[in-house]
Amino acid sequence: MTNTNLSNAKKAKNDEFYTQWGDIEKEMNVYLEFNPDVFRDKTILLPCDDPEWSNFTKYFAHNFNNFGLKKLISTSYAHASEQIETKTKIKGKVFTLEAKDINKRSEIDIDDLEFEYLSDDGDFRSEEVKKLRDEADIIITNPPFSLFREFLAWIMESDKEFCIIGNMNAVTYKDVFPLIARNQMWLGVTRTGSGSMWFRVDGNFPVKTGQKWEEGKRYQTIGNSAWFTNIDHGRRHQPLNLMTRKDNLKFNNHKGKVTYPEYDNYDAIEVPYVDAIPSDYDGVMGVPIGFLGKYNPDQFEIVSFRKGKDGKDLVYSLSRVQPSRVQPYLRILIKHSDTGTH
Structure with missing residues (x-):
């Protein structure tokens, strides 16, 4: 400029x-x-x-x-x-x-x-x-x-x-x-x-x-x-307290029910809330951008941002019987660190 x-x-x-x-x-x-x-x-x-x-x-x-x-x-x-x-x-x-x-x-x-x-x-x-x-x-x-x-x-x-x-x-x-x-x-x-x-x-x-x-x-x-x-700073190293996938499905109290659908264009699951990140899932997860305020590099690894393998924004289908596609807002793809605490 x-x-x-x-x-x-x-x-x-x-x-x-x-x-x-x-x-x-x-x-x-x-x-x-x-x-x-x-x-x-x-x-x-x-x-x-x-x-x-x-x-x-x-x-x-x-x-x-x-x-x-x-x-x-x-x-x-x-x-x-x-x-x-x-x-x-x-x-x-x-x-x-x-x-x-x-x-x-x-x-x-x-x-x-x-x-x-x-x-x-x-x-x-x-x-x-x-x-x-x-x-x-x-x-x-x-x-x-x-x-x-x-x-x-x-x-x-x-x-x-x-x-x-x-x-x-x-x-x-x-x-x-x-x-x-x-x-x-x-x-x-x-x-x-x-x-x-x-x-x-x-x-x-x-x-x-x-x-x-x-x-x-x-x-x-x-x-x-x-x-x-x-x-x-020390707060950057505070681990998130997480529930298992099973417990999240049963007890997570957000208005939108947590279901963990898989993306159509990336081998990862959709996690709509930061506090719904499952402690026992070792694959890649798409999480909201607000995750960065909780990001602990000892606990998680950032894999990618926003795009699927096809170069387009991440999308998932609601269900096989209801194939309308959902494009969540600005997801960050992460996974648990191999050396981190689940």
Whole structure:
């Protein structure tokens, strides 16, 4: 995407979702619980994060000493077009925080941030920001949703650790799902399916469902957003408690009866609910996309996504006497790991 397209997306304000401090803290705590030194002696880059607006910069600056950070770098993107001849409008900024107590308060905090203008607008694809990416150990941010695929590719080419927010639908992209299947990326912990994550938006943001006002500020919930990361966390290794196929057929209480039909175009069975995955079935199973929020790589292996052997979406017949075909929504094909716990 060109810089012009990025500017258009920014000016439309449809990509401006400001993450709340509590949601950042909730997610980062999970990595810290698993490894208290996960950020120690690390340089963290927060691209797309102006500390005037961004809670990411404020959060990591506040915890600079607690986390034992080596360096914090934050960059901002200049929203305006080049026709506006003001430096603050056309030049991005880079903010840095190191172990230097500039304000002489005996601790490192956000008031010790130093900044300078970039030579360009701060686009993450610029050579300036690429150099900062290459300097960093970990990249953390909430990038524009419309640029998620390109932003992820930008990270992956650098082979860095990362934790970013995106739309769950991104897992359906042909260049994203393989990263999950190969365990190069997985979901974090906080998801908004329950409406638990609200983003602050500008007052002129288009009116949509799932909005609220608090203390004069406007918030929007994005029901299918999630954290994507390659930083390990303990909840990723919690096994699913499963019933046998026989017990599921008898006791599973979902409205739609669990019957485990076989697909017409793949040697696998349809499992309509994550909690209906049978513990004693060793073949391939098609499960809902929500499985990724429960995916334990020690327990399961991801085989494929969505398509049957004929290259078409998975389908199954209701019965031999009622041959109408059903195409379930976005199934992930999995099997129990040979070394996992059934």
